[in-house]
Amino acid sequence: MAARDEFMGWFKRPTPQYINITVPTEEKADRIPKDLWHRCRGCGAITLRKDFIEQMSVCPNCQRHERMRGWDRIRSLVDENSFEEMSSDLVADDPLEFEDKRKYTDYIEASRRKTGLNDSLIMGRGEMSGIPVSMAVMDFAFMGGSMGSVLGEKVTRAMELAIEENIPCITITSTGGARMQEGILSLMQMAKTSILCAMMEEKGVPFISLLTDPSTAGVMASFASLGDLIIAEPGAYIGFAGRRVIEQTIKQPLPPNFQTSEFQREHGFVDMVVPRHKMRSTIIKSIRMMQGREPWLEADDDHLIVEPVPVKA
């Protein structure tokens, strides 16, 4: 680029500094107060944070779906004031007395203070178009949405609630996988939650798994992959092994679209890729159909047929 500029500089008028409006660099973005503005990580467009959150954290310019906090996610899906949180008093214990650079208990405390949550998942009962649903929603801000004993227990309880009341279960994943600090116990949460999926299947409870950025590893290798419907947000990172691990294994770089929602849909592991502003209506329409209910009055009538794309055989 530099060489080109030099060459072009021969007939290019240097731009005066005072009208040089550029996309802010990382350094400049740092100077913007963090809580006032949002700068899109994809296209660099700047939005008032308040507006950005109101638009469900989707960039108005490039439609990039930014990660959402757990409570924002719930608000974006359920009927107003219908969500009732449950089992919020569960807190991670430290059975391994784990310590790396800092103690696991300190880590938990710090995360609790930072996020205002007790663990990386919010569960409870909400209503969608008046239909009660059981929900388990992850928050990536709490230790990367990692799955420890508390998360496993809460997901299990959400599924048990769904079975007990015969209501649909919706899980929303945003996670880096199992929580290493709980060792083998976090691995066992995969078994615990997957067994409940089998029970829901047996009882005919609709189970919708919504995958958001990122959904990987232990959680993907258990309940998140077992939904009756698996819906993903556009551009989310979805896969089993991390990108870096794969690149180290095969010793070559991966294509940029590897392990995205679209990639997973093309390979047959995600049922549909739905943008955020359509998510609520998509879920409502599908649970109403699965439960044999009347059509939703507000339902849109887009015929969602996906354009075929060439897939490598």
Next chain:
Amino acid sequence: MASGLTFRQAPHLTQYDQMVDGNPGLPKADMTPDEKISESTTDESGSAAAKTPSSSENGASKSPAPKARKKRKATKTSSKSSGKGSAAKRTTKKSAPADEASKKATASPAPAEKGTDSAEEQALSSWDRYQLASHKDRPRTSDYLKAVFTEFMEISGDRGFRDDPAVICGMARIDARPVVVIGQEMGKEARERHLRNYGMMHPEGYRKAMRVMNLASRFKMPVVIMIDTKGAYPGTGAEERGQAEAIARNIRDMYKLKVPVVVTVIGAGASGGALGIGLGDRVLMMENSWYNVISPEGCAAILWNDPAMAPRAAEALRLTAEEVFKLGVIDEIVSEPNGGAHLDSEATFESFREAINRNLKELDKLSTQQLLLARAEKYRKMGVFRTQSSDQQT
């Protein structure tokens, strides 16, 4: 394209190779930061110098740094000069840490060598056990199949994509009783290990295993599973064919099996790769095996950004049979001969056979319904947490 990638070697396995073959491998940054680990200081003191190298020094021995080597040789000669000169020579030449770990374990029944600190030597660290689990002579699935089972017939393929050689499935008899056996095979020689992909399964492997388990369920044959893997294979083909989905579905469907399932971790057991065929009514572990959510190398790379911290990670993760048992995740520890399974494989097979038979007999008493209920309850209880008012729960 995918199958071509299968045989490439995962980078963390170079370490495994060094361990097994004893070749020094790629030169790494000098691992002197062992000073960080407190125990290493004892090696310098007079009495402890005779002790076999501690876990921290095992880490150091992997680097071909001459300094570390020399130091190790010195300790070796002082400790082992008494009896087996040739053996000591062999280990110094090969410098396989797994061998040292096994030496350390054998040292205790032979007090003639060093009576003073036998108590110290008896306690194997997590890292020692971790290395024992990867010992090159340790019995693997195929050895168990030959020694414990009769009439084994391998069943190949997932009837969808291909056969995954990383897992061996088939029908066999154990003491005349028909069973279905499924086991991950790491392989022994370099070539076999490549072909077996180091026991790291692809999605089709999990699907094959599930197909054979369903066959067992239909024909009322109990399922005996042997786990020996460092994880599911993290490659492009595996991702494209749905590694996560294959494991998830296996876990769910294994819960539905209408026959007893006995799972044994015979060597390594890491993450979803192990759990993908690891849900059972009884989960056993061999004494020197390990079972965890991640391998210590992986954990060290993520939490410390430094693979050399693996011994420390092994301690922190609580991955030995004893510690996993204490956490209530497994049901039984199958004893191994002193010094590890490779020293007396016959005895190992015998205790394995006994444990499997006994557990199958116990499970026979349950009806199918009771079996499923017990299975669900067993896993429902997994996990340790507390409520905010801090009364303990499990």
